[in-house]
Amino acid sequence: MDGFLAWLQDFGSLFGQLAEGFGTTVLIFLLTLVFALPLGMPLALGRMSKCVWIRKPVEILLLIVRGTPLMLQIIFVYFGPYFLFGIPLSGYRFPATIIAFSINYACYFAEIYRGGLESIPVGQHEAAQVLGFSKKQTFFRIVLPQVCKRILPPMSNEVITLIKDTALAQTVAVMELFRVANAAANARTSLMPIVLAGVFYLFGSFVITRVFNFAERKLGYYR
Amino acid sequence: MAVLEVLNARKAFGENEVLKDISFSVDKGEVVAVIGPSGSGKSTLLRCCTILERLDAGCIRYSEDTLVETSADGSALYADKTTMKRIRRRFGLVFQSFNLFPHLSVMDNLTEAPIHVAGVDKEAAKKKAVELLAKMGLSDKANAYPFELSGGQQQRVAIARAMALDPEILFFDEPTSALDPELTGEILKVMRELAQEHMTMVVVTHEMSFARNVADRVIFMDKGVIVEQGDPRDVIDHPENERTKLFLQKISEK
Numbered sequence: 001m002d003g004f005l006a007w008l009q010d011f012g013s014l015f016g017q018l019a020e021g022f023g024t025t026v027l028i029f030l031l032t033l034v035f036a037l038p039l040g041m042p043l044a045l046g047r048m049s050k051c052v053w054i055r056k057p058v059e060i061l062l063l064i065v066r067g068t069p070l071m072l073q074i075i076f077v078y079f080g081p082y083f084l085f086g087i088p089l090s091g092y093r094f095p096a097t098i099i100a101f102s103i104n105y106a107c108y109f110a111e112i113y114r115g116g117l118e119s120i121p122v123g124q125h126e127a128a129q130v131l132g133f134s135k136k137q138t139f140f141r142i143v144l145p146q147v148c149k150r151i152l153p154p155m156s157n158e159v160i161t162l163i164k165d166t167a168l169a170q171t172v173a174v175m176e177l178f179r180v181a182n183a184a185a186n187a188r189t190s191l192m193p194i195v196l197a198g199v200f201y202l203f204g205s206f207v208i209t210r211v212f213n214f215a216e217r218k219l220g221y222y223r
Numbered sequence: 224m225a226v227l228e229v230l231n232a233r234k235a236f237g238e239n240e241v242l243k244d245i246s247f248s249v250d251k252g253e254v255v256a257v258i259g260p261s262g263s264g265k266s267t268l269l270r271c272c273t274i275l276e277r278l279d280a281g282c283i284r285y286s287e288d289t290l291v292e293t294s295a296d297g298s299a300l301y302a303d304k305t306t307m308k309r310i311r312r313r314f315g316l317v318f319q320s321f322n323l324f325p326h327l328s329v330m331d332n333l334t335e336a337p338i339h340v341a342g343v344d345k346e347a348a349k350k351k352a353v354e355l356l357a358k359m360g361l362s363d364k365a366n367a368y369p370f371e372l373s374g375g376q377q378q379r380v381a382i383a384r385a386m387a388l389d390p391e392i393l394f395f396d397e398p399t400s401a402l403d404p405e406l407t408g409e410i411l412k413v414m415r416e417l418a419q420e421h422m423t424m425v426v427v428t429h430e431m432s433f434a435r436n437v438a439d440r441v442i443f444m445d446k447g448v449i450v451e452q453g454d455p456r457d458v459i460d461h462p463e464n465e466r467t468k469l470f471l472q473k474i475s476e477k
């Protein structure tokens with residue numbers, strides 16, 4: 001009986017640690033979405049711009065960001081200021097993580113947005129133009145609503161990848177779920193923390209899937 | 224007075240001269256059918272009139288508003304933004320492929336532009352839309368979405384949408400070409416009714432019976448020029464030009 005109580009107490013404290021780590025994971029996840037979702041749109045439009053001086057730099061940025069590991073980018077953003085300008089790094093772990101994640105995911109979102117924007121038939125733009133809609137009105141009233149519906153499936157994939165990618169924040173020692181679980185597993189020489197962490201990630205993915213299913217149903221009123 | 228006047232219009236896509244010195248005008252209440260072989264420039268002409276394409280040279284006038292005129296150096300000089308905005312309200316365009324907004328209900332398709340472009344208040348815009356739908360025989364479809372409608376019904380909604388801002392002139396680019404043959408009749412009927420109400424219309428069409436029976440004038444275009452124009456019974460039944468004869472022969476063989 002005592003043994004069970006002790007185990008329960010121990011499990012409780014482990015669960016508490018992991019829950020805290022999961023809190024950090026969710027924070028990285030949400031902040032990345034807050035910045036990357038809007039930032040992807042100007043990047044997508046820049047990528048589609050007729051002006052070479054806008055399109056080319058954006059293309060190069062996308063190439064670099066999508067062509068190198070996120071882990072490398074996190075390290076680069078974290079140590080960059082120190083090596084380039086000699087600025088000390090205290091308290092910069094978390095912001096650096098958010099910056100790297102936001103830029104990385106904005107670039108992936110940009111390509112999804114671009115696919116969505118290009119899939120809208122020219123006729124939609126022309127019909128709006130003939131009716132007298134301004135460019136801005138056409139974008140927000142006619143094009144964007146249709147793009148949102150079309151990009152839901154690829155966005156759902158990307159966002160589920162994001163919740164799992166947050167584990168990469170451990171690269172700069174941010175105490176997110178995976179780092180906490182790994183440390184606990186080493187301390188206890190037990191797989192339990194890792195399994196529990198897996199359950200947390202699974203729960204996150206489940207919630208995301210539900211949100212996207214809901215959105216798809218919401219936008220399912222037309223074809 | 225002419226609702227639309229086109230003078231010496233020229234348009235090329237690269238080396239390909241698509242409109243070569245096109246001039247014609249459309250009077251109030253007149254129905255003009257534009258016919259001609261594929262690639263003769265009919266769509267391009269309508270697209271230039273509706274500012275979807277820009278002329279290289281020439282003049283287009285809507286009543287007293289000048290959309291474009293030839294400047295001193297021979298290039299096309301377009302009106303400023305405000306004039307352009309005013310001109311856009313003078314015409315409506317019905318596309319071959321309808322181009323309804325799929326995410327908006329039929330009602331919203333008809334009221335979106337009046338409310339957000341013309342600043343008409345919601346109630347007035349809705350009232351007008353209800354009238355137009357009744358006229359198109361679609362009163363029960365106000366809350367439907369485009370995907371729930373047949374092609375013929377979608378095209379009628381598109382016609383209503385083009386008329387929602389009370390244009391002075393309506394352009395149609397092959398409005399029945401994307402439809403199954405059994406559905407073309409309902410569109411032609413609506414257009415015939417509009418003609419009877421003296422709606423000014425320019426209709427690009429391959430429907431010779433429509434051109435013959437409804438249009439006041441037929442324009443035959445070939446390779447970017449107007450080859451022949453006049454009363455439909457003359458042009459269609461007794462063409463003078465060899466190219467017109469050849470085209471009409473080919474069409475009737477189909």
Ligand SMILES: Nc1ncnc2c1ncn2[C@@H]1O[C@H](COP(=O)(O)OP(=O)(O)OP(=O)(O)O)[C@@H](O)[C@H]1O
Nearest residue numbers: 236239241259260261262263264265266267268397
């Ligand atoms: N955006 C464009 N860019 C380049 N060429 C074009 C473009 N639009 C049309 N053309 C060319 O212009 C010519 C006339 O085309 P247009 O669509 O006006 O013909 P049309 O008379 O409407 O033919 P159809 O009966 O097949 O609709 C064609 O040779 C076409 O290839």
Ligand SMILES: [Mg+2]
Nearest residue numbers: 265266267396
């Ligand atoms: Mg055409």
